[in-house]
Amino acid sequence: MTIAFTICSINYLAQARTLGESLRVTNPDYTYIIGLVDKLEGANLPANLVPDFPMLEVDKINIPDFAAMCDRYDITELNTAVKPFYIDYLYENYPDASSVIYFDPDIIVFQPLEQLNKALTQYSLVLTPHTCSPTPDWERPNEQHHLNTGIFNLGFIGLRNDDTARSFVNWWKDRLVYECRIDLCAGLFVDQHWVNFAPVYYDNVLIDQHLGYNVAYWNLHERRIAQNATGDWIISPMNQSQQTGQFLLQFFHFSGYNPYKPDEISKYQTRYTFADRPDTRPLFDLYRNQLMHHQNDKYRQYPCVYIKPPAVLRYKRVRKALKIPFERIITLLESR
Template sequence: MTIAFTICSINYLAQARTLGDSLKSTNPDVKFFIGLVDSLEGIAFENPYTTEFPMIEIDKIEIKDFQEMAERYNITELNTAVKPFYFTYFFRHYPEATEVIYFDPDIIVFQSLEGLINSLQKHSAVVTPHITTPIEDQLTPNELHHLNTGVYNLGFVAFMRSEENNRFIEWWEEKLRYECLIDLCNGLFVDQNWMNFLPVFVPDTLIERNPGYNAAYWNLHERTFSFQNERFMVNGEYQLLFFHYSGYDPAKPEILSKYQDRFELADRTDLTELFGIYRNSLLSKGNAYYRKFPCAYIKPAPVRRYQRVRKFLKKPIQYVIGQLETF
């Protein structure tokens, strides 16, 4: 059995439902779950906004000291910090699962995952690099940004069941328990930089360079899209397996992604249909409705900043060669 899952808070359920629908139509044999970093206690969604996909609330997956993690992180950090813990949960509670695949909620799967599943029968894990060819300008993002934020994009990662992977995931859990921060000055960008170690610690990892995997704003300089024989194609040769709509807001349909300045959506007419499909799905599935729900576990930013400062001040202090250092 193959499990695919995503992680989100209630405010991203329109995206998660869109992903789930795409998997249901293209891969009906894949069991899909939503890992919900939120609480459903006291919440009753209006009829059009209930989801048929099983949601596993974060308090059900047995993360030690989870409340302390929640106090440490903002909503983006927390949603990424729990990723390895969900892998552990699925491998532990679904012994029939031979492979587990993670997709960010802002993804649409367009084709069968058969090729990916076949890869997981030959390789321990599969990741996709942000880019596979050099960038010829200094716009955002470029190679320097990817050095800061990770070689691989963790909107997707897949593992087969193995003891080697269990050890890696356990290590990954402990790193993200405390160091899943957006803190570029200290070499941290949520979970992504830690994944640079995956091909080192798990040598059988497949670095998937097929341009049909994880197409997104960061690799559009090397990919163009077309619709041929009732399927989307990349560079006229590869089937589009999944597109990652990171940074897209259906309320601002003219902006390809808020995280880049290389392309205008109006100039990339090869993307018009792909983004039209996504926008229509988000609007119909209640994007504006879900956005009104605050995450139950996230405190306001000033409170988090205060807690981080207090934690820092509690560290022991000593002078070393005339400089004040903390440990």
């Protein structure tokens, strides 16, 4: 049994439904679960907005002092901080699951993930790097940005249900309770920088450089997209010294794409426009149509119940920063 899951708040359920339907078509043997960082009871979703996939609300997975995490984090930070807690919950409550795969909600899976399934019978963790070859210029994102945000993209991670993966998840949980912030000056970018240590701290980690995995704006400089006569999406390497041949697109990550700004590939990049990369346009049009079909207009109006207004969150962080030196002085004095 393989569990595939995502994490989102209600405002991202159109994306989560799109991901779920792609898995239902391509990998029907997977059990797909939406981890919901929100409350259904207060939202009172009409029947046509309730996904036909199981939803596991975050308050049901028994995260210690979850309210304090809500105080510390914004919506992006909170949705990433709970990731290893969900994995741990799935391990404990689905003992028949041989592996657990996480996908960000803004992903579409296009193929049966046979190579990944095989890898998870051998490896404890499967990670994908942001890029497999050097960036060609100083447009965003370049290698310096990846140094700031992490070598691996944690919009995807595959984990076997074994002792090594469980040990990694427990270590990751400890780090994300307090240090899942977007704080580049402190060397933090949500959950991603921590996983730079995974291949060092843990054995049996696969860094999979398959060019059809986790295709996104950050690696378009090395991958060209086409659709063949049978409708499959094909990835060709831009740099023949990198890898040769063609690869079936396994899953595409539409990170930073705004369906209400359909002429922008991603708000996080400056390297390409659709005029520069017309090969990508049909894929993004497909995604936009899927989001509209799944009523993204309606979901995006629901605020997450756990998130403090930005001004309140800034106040709490400043107050915490000002308290730290005094707390250290008190600790020092008490130790004498």
